[in-house]
Amino acid sequence: MGKSAVKVFVRTRPSAARYPDYKTYPDGSISIHLPKDSTHGIVNNQxxxxxxxxxxxLDNVSQETVYETVAQEIVEGVLQGYNGAIFSYGQTGSGKTFTVSGDVRNYSQRGLAPRALKQIFRDVDMRVDKIYRIRVSYLEVYNECLYDLLARSDSREEPQELVVLESSPDGSGMSMVRGLTCIPVSNEEEALAQFFIGERGRAVGGHVLNARSSRSHAIFTIHIESRTSEEASERALLSRLALVDLAGSERSKKSAVDGVLMKEAQFINKSLSFLEQVVTALSRGDSHVPFRQSKLTQVLRDALGGNCRTAMVATVNGELMQLDETLSTLRFASRVRTLVTSPKLTESSDRDLLLRRYERQIAELKIELAMxxxxxxxxxxxxxxMTAEEQQNLVVLARRFLQGEGDGELxxxxxTDTIRRVREAYRAMRTVxxxxxxxxxxxLDEARLQVAGGGRGVGMLGGGVGGMGVGGMGML
Known part of the structure; x- marks a missing residue:
């Protein structure tokens, strides 16, 4: 597919107190006029x-419009074999989780993840020429630790052996989380059940700005393996769709958190700061990109600059009191928009699949040679x-030939009809x-032993005779 620019969309949370000088335009432009603070004095370069x-x-649009604008094209690409990623970014309480997950109490308000599952299984049922295998996983990054939201144990005090690998063992070259549970699903209902299980296990907390604030980053991933019917046992395309709900950046002065919530906010802001550093390094084209600074950036490695088609939804609040956070989000969105990824088809490198493919190719080549x-x-x-019997007969023939039988007829x-059988003839001669x-x-060894043994017997006999002769002569 070549290079693909990361697409960025801005969604403004509806509010009756929206700042009048915060303006959005249909062409994707956003303008903000913020008067200078008079308390800064006469010399003010603000x-x-x-x-x-x-x-x-995306202003005052439905969830369906958001999905069609942001995700529909990426999901179609995932079904064709290309990786996709969609992540939401913004301050706390700006609508990130609502965008990705939606309102579970209202079907029409479902978010990107449930709608993506619906499109995937609907299209899979219509594509009768392909065979699909679909699995889902749900990863949480909480206080710089990885948690499997689909694992049986949901205790955060019990450590989980999850490790981010920069290159997957399946040969795809994509990063993966070793130890993460991937649940096979056969229809939309099963996939949604797993999604809601993960949703219930997420870390949430309430504060002044958001009564139900996500205290962790969550990555719901749909893994797809597709094969054409004709090559069902030989060629498989691997793709995955990552739907990322990032925890919101927050300022403790505004959110008024303390204790555990303060610690969570520090980890959230720290990981988002590392994410900004990675985006900045990628946008500048730096030779070294600090992906390893945090678990979040390691997990999002492919989405930010690897084998993936990526879109970001920047959620903002248009109220005057939140404009400083809105400006920060829009600056980050502008940097993300400069990123370029390299999506490509990824084939499975499973050994059994490769073996079956090579066997088929060999059979086809034999048919072509016969023609x-x-x-x-x-x-x-x-x-x-050659069979074992044919090889044994060839050894007998080679022995007779080397012994000179048949007057040259052998x-x-x-x-000599194929290179392979000529080699078998040479092997038979070597065996002979x-x-x-x-x-x-x-x-020869046996003859030497016989000769050596016979010599020792003659010597003993000669010595005995000589002794007797000498003794007899002395007696005489």
Whole structure:
């Protein structure tokens, strides 16, 4: 597919107290006029006007419109074999979780994840020429620790052995989380059940700005393996769709948190700061990108600059009291919009699949060779491996040939029709040579032993006779 720019959309939370000088335009432009603070004195270089450009603005639109604008094209690509990622970013209480998950109490208000599952299974049922295998996983990054939201144990005090690998063992080259549970699902209902199980396990907390604030980053991933019916046992395309709900950035002065919530806010802001550093390094084209600074950036490695088609929804609050956070979100969105990814089709490198593919290719090549032999007028040539019986008969033939039997007629019986059978003939001759050589060496050793044994017997006999002669002569 080549290069693909990361698309950025801005969604403004509806509010009756929206600041009048916060304006959005259909072409994706956003302008904000913020008067200078008079308390800064006469010499005041504070910027008053801000302008941003994104791929689309989502003001007072339905959840369905958000999905069609942001996710529909990416989901279609995932079904074709390309990886996709959609993540929401913004301050706490701006509507990130509502955008990704939606309102579970209202079907029409469901978010990107449930709608993506619906589209995937609907299209899978319509594509009868392909075979699909779909699995889902749900990962949580909480206080810089990884948790499996679909695992049986939901205790945060019990450590989970989850490790981010920069390269997957399946040969796809994509990052993965080792130890993460992937649940097979066969329909939309099963997939939604797993999604809601993960939703119930997420860490949430309440404060002044948000009564139900997400205290962790959550990544719901749909893993798809697709095969065409004709090559169902040989070629498989691997793709995945990651739907990321990032925890909201927050300022403790505004959220008025303390204790555990304060600690969670510190981890959230720290990980988001590392995410901004990674985005900045990628936008500048730095030779070193600090992906390893946090678990979040390791998990989002492919989405930010790897094998993936990516979109971001920046959620903002248009009220005057929240404009400082809104400006920060829009600046980050502008940097993300400069990123470029390299989506490509990823084939499975499973050994069993490769073995079946190579076996099919070998069979096709044999058929092609047979056709060429027929067109060339050659007799039927056997390109298969020799059986054990044929190899044994060839050894007997080679032995007779090397012993000079048949007055040279046996040479015409040695196989010369294919390179493989010529090699088998050489192997047979080598076998005969080694066997004959071993027999000769054994016979030679036996002869030497016989000669050596016979010599010792003669010497003993001669010594005895000599002794007797001498003694007799002395007696005489």
């Amino acid at each position: 910027q008053e006007d801000f302008t941003f450009k994104v791929d689309g603005v 060429k032999d027929t067109l060339a007028g050659r007799s039927q040539v056997n390109y298969n491996d 040479i015409n019986q040695l196989p 040579f080694q066997s004959t050589r071993s027999d000769l060496l054994r016979q």
